[in-house]
Amino acid sequence: MPSSRLAYSFARNVRLTAGLISALASALALAACGGGGGGAGNAAFFVPPAQQPATPAPADTSGKSTVLMRVKPEAVGVNCTLGGARVEAGLDADANHVLADSEVTSTQYICNATAGVDGLSTLVRMRAEPAGSNCAQGGSQVLAGKDLNRNDVLEDSEVTSSAYVCGGAPGATGATGSSGRDSLLAFAAEAPGGTCTYGGQRVQSGLDLNANGVLDAAEVTATAYVCAAAPADTRWVSVTASSVQTESNTGYQANSGTGVTLTLPPAPTVGDWIKVVGVGSGGWTIAQNAGQRIDTRGLPGGTDFDWRSVAPAGSWVGLASSADATHLAAVSSIGELYTSIDSGASWVLRLPVQTWSGIASSSDGLKLLAAVNGGALFRSTDGGDTWTNDGSSRAWTAVASSADGSRLVATAYLGQIWTSADGGSSWTARESSRAWRSVASSADGRVLVAGTNGGQLYVSTDYGVSWTARANGQFWWSVAASADGSILYATVDTGAVWVSTDSGTTWGAQSVNRDWRGIATSADGRYVVAATSGGSLYESSDRGQTWHATSDGGAWTAVASSADGVKVTAAKSGSTIQIGTRRTSTTLGIAGSISGGQQDSLELQYVGGGVFMPVGYVLANLAFVVR
Incomplete structure (x- = not known):
């Protein structure tokens, strides 16, 4: 059918109400084709009584079934995360000019945009659909999407959802549309005034009596308004x-x-x-x-932690956590290695009498790698029940693991970086001998970052085969990596927290100078917790841009995080282990x-x-x- 191109957007404060439903059910009854849409924002829709037609629109006697459309508010749920509108259409089989539930054959959801994320309007456009595979007798296609380039026009490249409203079968009078009249819609901006105090959209409908494809003024039989609500700062x-x-x-x-x-x-x-x-x-x-x-x-302060102390006490230097924080492991510099399988509620002593320097875990918590300063690397594949060691004797300082535990990396002070691609069965020396102090790995083991004591950071993006010096010379203490390796963190002893958002190519200091120690991040790199010696734990929920204290003071040394960043394990030297739960709401x-x-x-x-x-x-x- 001939149809004008329609595009409209709703202002930020527009809300769908029951008035919209009743207005569209009565005023927007479409003949051979139909279309329409709901708003992307929060708006108020109403039809002034004086604007309603005195008598119903002329009935279609062409032998075709009339197509009706209605719009209902869509609650928050699976179809629309933040709610929105449900556009339903179908043939008026019983010719009562009311779209019954049993007559609905097309449904489209037009959802509210996520508040405060992109500020983009959602646009809706209707265009004629010729007879074909989508509509055997022709009809209308309703398109919707975000106005990405903010030009107030829904372009084809911006369309993210569509639905078809199809015409009925040919009637007794002959071919489809031979004697029927199309129903047209016209949208226009409504200036602020008596009808819409803060402006809005004017929606007019009527039959195309002269078949020119344009809704002329004389053909308008119903008018409705989508009015913007009062701006937030008005009342x-x-x-x-x-x-x-x-x-x-x-x-x-x-x-x-x-x-x-x-x-x-x-x-x-x-x-x-x-x-x-x-x-x-x-x-x-x-x-x-x-x-x-x-x-x-x-919110600042909105992601603070609720902390609880768990046994035992020790001179803790390293912590590891499974992705869900159910399996935990901790090592002390004076001899203890403990594990927990109940989120820290109870702990079991595993390997005593070793000078432990670091520990790492697979995402399921079953594969563990622990390092001894001046001793060997110890491995467990059953969550710490049994252990084997590689027989080495090096000044191991730190270890890291891929999510599946197959790719491992270990650093030796004034030695080299060692990598394994078979879960620790064999090891290969990498890079040069340096004062290596810390190392972290992406989930797949491809991106690695290692810190030196008084030198530069070194980054590898090929599973540790080659390394590139990055950032400035600092007394780097600890490092952390997001799951995909795109976001990397590094702490400096008596310095700042440094952040990279391009897999270690460039770095920038993102905090004030403190005696920073261990650092841990969520899988997506958004939530970060860092320890200070003699100060507090500090947390960031914006990828390290801002920080605030989230604990009492003490000689904090190590932290570990669950994949979602909600559960954090932290330890002080000479004190108990702390389990923190991040708040996500009041x-x-x-x-x-x-x-x-x-x-x-x-x-x-x-x-x-x-x-x-x-x-x-x-x-x-x-x-x-x-x-």
């Missing part, structure tokens, strides 16, 4: 009381010297938001209702909260399932307080 409420129940889509100024508690909206809909700004010296606290929590992974229900101080601000958006997600913040203090 502000100054709060001086000690507590207040908040409303959705409202900003609050906490203006008290004794603190203000603001309770989240009790029954929000997906896309609703609140914002709070600390004006008074007392600061603010956002409290929760039953069943609610706030995702804190993007405590569920009324016990959970987030607090900020004067000049701190936070904006939260509801994403469904009782979860609010931060979409913006300004922080004058070091971190938010999360409970």
Whole structure:
């Protein structure tokens, strides 16, 4: 059918409501073909009563079934992670001008974009679909995708989803469309004013009476509006009381010297938001209702750890963890090697009376490699129950393992780097003799990074066959690698934490100078924990760009991390081992909260399932307080 090209986007504050459903069900009944879409953002849709047609649109008497379309809100779930709209279409088999569930033959999901990630609008475009394999009698194709180049036009290269709304079979009067009239849609920007206070989109529909493929003004039989909601900073409420129940889509100024508690909206809909700004010296606290929590992974202080001490005590110099942190191993410089198979709840002494210098683990925790300073390399393939050694006698300083335990690497002080491709059965000397102190490996063993005491970092991208000097000469202490080897970390004794995001080609200092010791990262390189001697453990949730203290002080020496970065094992010299669980959200229900101080601000958006997600913040203090 002839059809104009349609493209539209929704502003950030547009929300799909029941009004949209009723409007599209009545006003957008399509004849020989149909199309439409839902918004990408949070918007309000309504049809002013005065704009509704006084009588139903003319019935189609061409002998074809009418195609109807409707749009429903889609809750947060498998189809749309952050919710969105479900566009349904089908033939009006019973000719009652209502699309029943049994008549739906086409469904398309148009999902809300992830809040705060890319800021891109989602565009929807409809185009005619000729008779063919997709629609035997022709119809319409509805296309959707993100406006990657921000030109407000959905180009073919930007389309990520599509659906077809097909016309009915030929009627008794002859070929399809011979005497029927197409129904057209026209979209246009609606300026701010009486109809849409903050502007929006005007949607008009009607039958193409003159068959020119254009919806002329005289052919319009129904008009609906998609109106943008009020901008986030439009409605502000100054709060001086000690507590207040908040409303959705409202900003609050906490203006008290004794603190203000603001309770989240009790029954929000997906896309609703609140914002709070600390004006008074007392600061603010956002409290929760039953069943609610706030995702804190993007907030300073929101990924802090809850720590618990586990036995035993020792002069710990090395830790290793399985991917899920169920299997743990620890070595002491004065003789002990312990393992745990219950996430640190209990420990078993394995190999005493050795001067251990490092330990590494496969991802399942069953294959272990431990090094003795001035002794041999010890291997276990059963989680530490039994051990063998290679009979060497070197000043081993550090070891690392691939995820499957087949590729191993070990460094010797004033010696060489040694690699194994068969799980430690045989070893090959690599590189030159240097003051090697630390080594780390990617999951496949291809990317390796090794640090020297007073020299440069050295990187290999061919399983240790060749090495290239990188960064500056430093007293490198410890190194860590993401699973794919693209993100590498290195700590300096009385220096900074250095980071590379290109597999070790370039490096940059990303922290203040401290007596840094061990460092560990999640598999994706995002979450990092580093130890300091005489200070605290420090954590970063943004690939080392910012750091904050996450423990008490002490002679921290070693850390190990689970693959997801949520579980961390840390050790002090002369003290017990600590198990830390990273927070990813506030405590569920009324016990959970987030607090900020004067000049701190936070904006939260509801994403469904009782979860609010931060979409913006300004922080004058070091971190938010999360409970």
